[in-house]
Every structure is written in structure tokens, then in C-alpha cells.
Amino acid sequence: MMLEKVRRWLRFNLFYLGKPPWDTGITPLELFDFLAASQPGRALDLGCGTGTNLLTMAEYGWDVAGIDLAWLSVWRSRRKLREAGYVGRVINGTVTGDYHFEAPFDFVLDMGCFHGLTQAERHIYRKKLTKRLKHGGTYMIYAHRKTEPDHDHGITDEDLAGFGEIMSLVWREDSGEKRPESSGGRPATWARFQRKK
Ligand SMILES: C[S@@+](CC[C@H](N)C(=O)[O-])C[C@H]1O[C@@H](n2cnc3c(N)ncnc32)[C@H](O)[C@@H]1O
Numbered sequence: 001m002m003l004e005k006v007r008r009w010l011r012f013n014l015f016y017l018g019k020p021p022w023d024t025g026i027t028p029l030e031l032f033d034f035l036a037a038s039q040p041g042r043a044l045d046l047g048c049g050t051g052t053n054l055l056t057m058a059e060y061g062w063d064v065a066g067i068d069l070a071w072l073s074v075w076r077s078r079r080k081l082r083e084a085g086y087v088g089r090v091i092n093g094t095v096t097g098d099y100h101f102e103a104p105f106d107f108v109l110d111m112g113c114f115h116g117l118t119q120a121e122r123h124i125y126r127k128k129l130t131k132r133l134k135h136g137g138t139y140m141i142y143a144h145r146k147t148e149p150d151h152d153h154g155i156t157d158e159d160l161a162g163f164g165e166i167m168s169l170v171w172r173e174d175s176g177e178k179r180p181e182s183s184g185g186r187p188a189t190w191a192r193f194q195r196k197k
Helices: 002-015 029-036 052-059 071-083 119-132 157-163
Strands: 042-046 063-068 089-092 105-111 133-144 167-174 188-195
Touching: 002 071, 029 052, 029 105, 029 133, 042 052, 052 063, 052 071, 052 105, 063 071, 071 089, 105 119, 119 133, 119 157, 133 157, 133 167, 157 167, 157 188
Parallel strands: 042 063, 042 105, 063 089, 105 133
Antiparallel strands: 133 188, 167 188
């Protein structure tokens, strides 16, 4: 477990020494659709990378916060927000860690973080989500589907059902089917949940 965490930390930090393939600087249409249809509030991006989506959400009037384990991505996120004239809180740490936020969030986004967690971490992540997401708030996830049975990477329908304990599924799209280019050709899922009131 510890070794796995260290390997992940090293892998992502090394990725950000260069330009990781996911770091396109483009916010996906799925997020734009949600932002266009929503009233701004407080948003948290779990595994925020270099802050592309933090910036987009800030531009839509959201008060943003992010967490990422890679220090270089956190540094770039902070710079991206600052240079565009926005204030946001970007934490260098793990999404399963204990961080104090002034208040729970109206919107929690996860694009590509949850699918890399171990089963034990997924359990902790869900518990934290109940503290971090307001009642009535929205949780949106983009994740690769699990394709290799003996490897943790990817999500299953059971993972999605696990969120159902505290939230209701309002939208789901298996993007590998409709827009394969949006997931680098690999099977992936978008889902949006609303926390029960
Ligand atoms: C595939 S990248 C996606 C980044 C960003 N969401 C985007 O769409 O550009 C996954 C991100 O999650 C971060 N990450 C992975 N595991 C994490 C963890 N346990 N806690 C915090 N961040 C994590 C990585 O450092 C990386 O920036």
C-alpha cells in the first residue's frame, strides 16, 4: 500500500516534468454543459492537474479549490489562476487526506483521479466525499473503465453503484462509445450524481 502510494507520487511528479498526455489545456464539453446550466457556487476539483478546469470554473463565476498530489501540477494550477486574476485554494496532497475546508462544496469534480485509486482508497474517498459535498450538491466523474481484471486501474459498475449510497445518478455516458477520441480511444465513463438532500 505504502509502496503503491510512493510509486504513484513519483509517477505523476515525473509526468509533470514533461507534458502529460491528458494535460490538453482543454475543458471537456461535458463540464461546459454542466457549468452553462448551473448557478455558480463553491467547486472542488479532485486531482486537478494543472488547473485547466479550475480556471474554466472560475471564469464561470465559481469559487474554486483543487487538490493534487503532484507538486508541479499544483504550482501550475496556482499560477494559471493567479495570472488570470482569480483566487483559488490549491492543495498539494492526496484526495484521501484530511483537509479542512471552510464549508462543503456545491460541486465536486473528478476527471481521471478516482480510477487510479486502490480499493481501500476508494472507500476513504467516498467517506470524504460525504463531508466535502453539500446536500443537494453535484458530483461529476470521468473515469476509465476497468478492463484488466487483475489490475486496480479503472472503474466498474459496482464503483458507480457505491456512490449511489449517498447520491442519485442523474446522468451517465459511456464516452468510449460516443466520442472515443475524448478518452484516448479507451472505454471511459462520465457520470453526474446529485447528493441526496
Ligand atoms: C489523469 S490526471 C488528470 C488531471 C486533471 N484532472 C485533468 O483532467 O487534466 C490525474 C491527476 O490526479 C492526480 N492524482 C492521482 N492520484 C491522486 C491522489 N491520490 N490524490 C491527489 N491527486 C491525485 C495526478 O497527479 C494527476 O494530476
